[in-house]
Amino acid sequence: xxxxxxxxxxxxxxxxxxxxxxxxxxxxxxxxxxxxxxxxxxxxxxxxxxxxxxxxxxxxxxxxxxxxxxxxxxxxxxxxxxxxxxxxxxxxxxxxxxxxxxxxxxxxxxxxxxxxxxxxxxxxxxxxxxxxxxxxxxxxxxxxxxxxxxxxxxxxxxxxxxxxxxxxxxxxxxxxxxxxxxxxxxxxxxxxxxxxxxxxxxxxxxxxxxxxxxxxxxxxxxxxxxxxxxxxxxxxxxxxxxxxxxxxxxxxxxxxxxxxxxxxxxxxxxxxxxxxxxxxxxxxxxxxxxxxxxxxxxxxxxxxxxxxxxxxxxxxxxxxxxxxxxxxxxxxxxxxxxxxxxxxxxxxxxxxxxxxxxxxxxxxxxxxxxxxxxxxxxxxxxxxxxxxxxxxxxxxxxxxxxxxxx
Amino acid sequence: xxxxxxxxxxxxxxxxxxxxxxxxxxxxxxxxxxxxxxxxxxxxxxxxxxxxxxxxxxxxxxxxxxxxxxxxxxxxxxxxxxxxxxxxxxxxxxxxxxxxxxxxxxxxxxxxxxxxxxxxxxxxxxxxxxxxxxxxxxxxxxxxxxxxxxxxxxxxxxxxxxxxxxxxxxxxxxxxxxxxxxxxxxxxxxxxxxxxxxxxxxxxxxxxxxxxxxxxxxxxxxxxxxxxxxxxxxxxxxxxxxxxxxxxxxxxxxxxxxxxxxxxxxxxxxxxxxxxxxxxxxxxxxxxxxxxxxxxxx
Numbered sequence: 001x002x003x004x005x006x007x008x009x010x011x012x013x014x015x016x017x018x019x020x021x022x023x024x025x026x027x028x029x030x031x032x033x034x035x036x037x038x039x040x041x042x043x044x045x046x047x048x049x050x051x052x053x054x055x056x057x058x059x060x061x062x063x064x065x066x067x068x069x070x071x072x073x074x075x076x077x078x079x080x081x082x083x084x085x086x087x088x089x090x091x092x093x094x095x096x097x098x099x100x101x102x103x104x105x106x107x108x109x110x111x112x113x114x115x116x117x118x119x120x121x122x123x124x125x126x127x128x129x130x131x132x133x134x135x136x137x138x139x140x141x142x143x144x145x146x147x148x149x150x151x152x153x154x155x156x157x158x159x160x161x162x163x164x165x166x167x168x169x170x171x172x173x174x175x176x177x178x179x180x181x182x183x184x185x186x187x188x189x190x191x192x193x194x195x196x197x198x199x200x201x202x203x204x205x206x207x208x209x210x211x212x213x214x215x216x217x218x219x220x221x222x223x224x225x226x227x228x229x230x231x232x233x234x235x236x237x238x239x240x241x242x243x244x245x246x247x248x249x250x251x252x253x254x255x256x257x258x259x260x261x262x263x264x265x266x267x268x269x270x271x272x273x274x275x276x277x278x279x280x281x282x283x284x285x286x287x288x289x290x291x292x293x294x295x296x297x298x299x300x301x302x303x304x305x306x307x308x309x310x311x312x313x314x315x316x317x318x319x320x321x322x323x324x325x326x327x328x329x330x331x332x333x334x335x336x337x338x339x340x341x342x343x344x345x346x347x348x349x350x351x352x353x354x355x356x357x358x359x360x361x362x363x364x365x366x367x368x369x370x371x372x373x374x375x376x377x378x379x380x381x382x383x384x385x386x387x388x389x390x391x392x393x394x395x396x397x398x399x400x401x402x403x404x405x406x
Numbered sequence: 407x408x409x410x411x412x413x414x415x416x417x418x419x420x421x422x423x424x425x426x427x428x429x430x431x432x433x434x435x436x437x438x439x440x441x442x443x444x445x446x447x448x449x450x451x452x453x454x455x456x457x458x459x460x461x462x463x464x465x466x467x468x469x470x471x472x473x474x475x476x477x478x479x480x481x482x483x484x485x486x487x488x489x490x491x492x493x494x495x496x497x498x499x500x501x502x503x504x505x506x507x508x509x510x511x512x513x514x515x516x517x518x519x520x521x522x523x524x525x526x527x528x529x530x531x532x533x534x535x536x537x538x539x540x541x542x543x544x545x546x547x548x549x550x551x552x553x554x555x556x557x558x559x560x561x562x563x564x565x566x567x568x569x570x571x572x573x574x575x576x577x578x579x580x581x582x583x584x585x586x587x588x589x590x591x592x593x594x595x596x597x598x599x600x601x602x603x604x605x606x607x608x609x610x611x612x613x614x615x616x617x618x619x620x621x622x623x624x625x626x627x628x629x630x631x632x633x634x635x636x637x638x639x640x641x642x643x644x645x646x647x648x649x650x651x652x653x654x655x656x657x658x659x660x661x662x663x664x665x666x667x668x669x670x671x672x673x674x675x676x677x678x679x680x681x682x683x684x685x686x687x688x689x690x691x692x693x694x695x696x697x698x699x700x701x702x703x704x
Binding site for chain 1: 496497498499500509593595597624626627632634635636637638639640641642644645646647648649654657658661662665
């Protein structure tokens with residue numbers, strides 16, 4: 001069992017980079033050493049009672065004005081600490097009567113919710129730095145990120161969370177949540193978003209089995225599904241550059257070199273599905289797919305090209321069970337845009353969450369040390385200046401007797 | 407009461423005026439009673455009083471005025487004070503609080519003021535300035551013009567070299583053939599091995615020429631107020647390249663005070679107590695202390 005040693009001081013730094021400033025401690029040290037190595041020259045007639053002592057080598061490194069040096073070192077240290085912004089650890093109680101509100105929720109709905117839950121006393125906006133709900137309504141932030149950040153916050157460890165029940169966009173990292181959070185939802189009264197399905201088009205004549213397969217898919221997927229035969233290929237390319245593509249997936253079945261318009265379509269991010277006869281000399285790196293029917297894929301520009309390695313006009317290709325589902329699966333796997341879009345949503349019912357264990361909860365509270373540090377620095381600066389100036393005044397007396405060379 | 411501050415002391419060129427100013431300030435309120443009596447230089451007439459010698463009655467005046475008047479003249483003082491001023495390079499030592507003023511300038515002013523007091527007393531005084539480059543001598547005399555001459559010679563004096571050795575001093579002894587008192591003004595910084603200055607004072611004392619010493623120091627020599635690293639330049643040679651003032655202070659003060667005690671003891675043995683003055687104290691104060699210590703002048 002690993003031992004966890006508690007740190008000596010319950011201190012953490014908000015800006016630990018500034019601690020590099022501690023290397024500046026060398027500056028006053030160097031100045032003192034340099035200044036020391038130049039002796040003051042004075043005329044002194046009673047020199048016969050002074051003994052020129054044997055010079056010791058380490059003598060050069062003995063510091064004088066130690067108090068002054070100490071003050072200056074302290075000043076630099078304090079400045080570094082001030083800039084690093086120390087955080088003093090303190091136990092913050094996780095409270096249960098806290099509600100975090102999604103900023104997208106309307107005021108009337110929130111009031112209604114609060115009337116039904118009178119035990120919730122403190123209401124905050126759901127933000128990276130939660131503010132009281134009396135503050136002006138903030139811009140909606142990415143809930144994924146906000147929740148992940150709040151999951152390590154000790155204050156909101158046991159909070160209630162009120163979300164608008166829509167699809168929330170997700171992030172790259174996993175959603176981190178506190179296991180003690182209690183989730184609430186308010187139904188989104190706005191119209192539900194139409195599921196976004198890729199639009200399929202065929203350029204020229206497709207294989208004979210295409211039309212029936214598309215009919216079956218339309219029955220399964222519903223109204224969002226679109227399949228259009230395309231007559232003018234050049235028009236497609238022109239539109240795709242203007243980002244108003246008439247199709248996301250394009251089926252092409254004319255053996256021979258690929259027309260330039262279709263090459264552009266793929267490079268702009270479309271998915272091209274062809275039979276084995278289609279040639280494109282510049283593309284030669286294909287990856288064989290392990291799914292059936294046998295095919296190979298290559299990524300070209302921002303899009304990809306799926307080419308079947310067996311003749312898709314032959315009977316073994318289309319005479320297999322559940323051909324539409326197989327094709328849909330195979331094609332959608334190749335379309336990164338579609339995958340990203342369909343996967344990156346989560347709702348309150350299905351949270352791709354990772355609970356944050358208690359050990360990772362940061363029970364830190366920023367203690368306003370800044371003001372005290374600044375006061376201390378000002379005080380030390382005053383002391384240091386007064387000492388240095390009084391030294392200089394005494395030094396003026398000494399310099400008066402210094403030998404002047406004619 | 408400080409009549410002249412150190413800055414004025416350092417800045418004023420006219421020693422005759424300055425010394426008169428200081429001395430008259432000292433004499434302020436003092437009874438101006440010169441010793442009058444028999445002498446050559448006429449001073450005043452006064453009425454005959456019982457007890458006066460009838461030899462002193464001016465008979466011609468009696469014939470004219472039918473009254474007895476006694477003729478008085480300044481009494482000629484037999485006292486001769488020879489001021490010996492050390493002009494070796496160590497007298498260049500400036501004050502550390504008032505860098506314009508050095509030991510020699512202070513000594514010049516002090517000597518000039520003393521001479522003014524002697525002149526007002528009617529005493530004769532002479533001046534001998536010594537260093538190893540040679541000596542300068544102002545023969546004995548009295549009166550205001552003699553004071554001015556002495557002041558001029560003082561103004562011309564510059565500090566350089568060392569205290570003269572025995573062969574150079576041999577030319578000086580002729581000035582002490584007449585009975586006189588000697589005032590020796592110096593900082594008495596001498597290497598313990600040569601002892602030329604002590605020998606000079608001892609020899610004067612042995613010849614029954616009392617040697618009244620005044621030591622002029624700078625305050626920093628008594629306190630050593632320095633800190634940090636010092637490079638010492640000794641005006642009489644022997645520079646010390648580097649020393650830590652803080653570490654040396656105790657040793658220095660011990661050695662310096664021991665030397666001072668020895669010096670005081672040597673002069674006390676000859677019944678001529680040493681007066682120690684720092685450049686930072688006013689001239690008149692030093693002069694009063696000197697006079698009080700000896701009780702012979704003033």
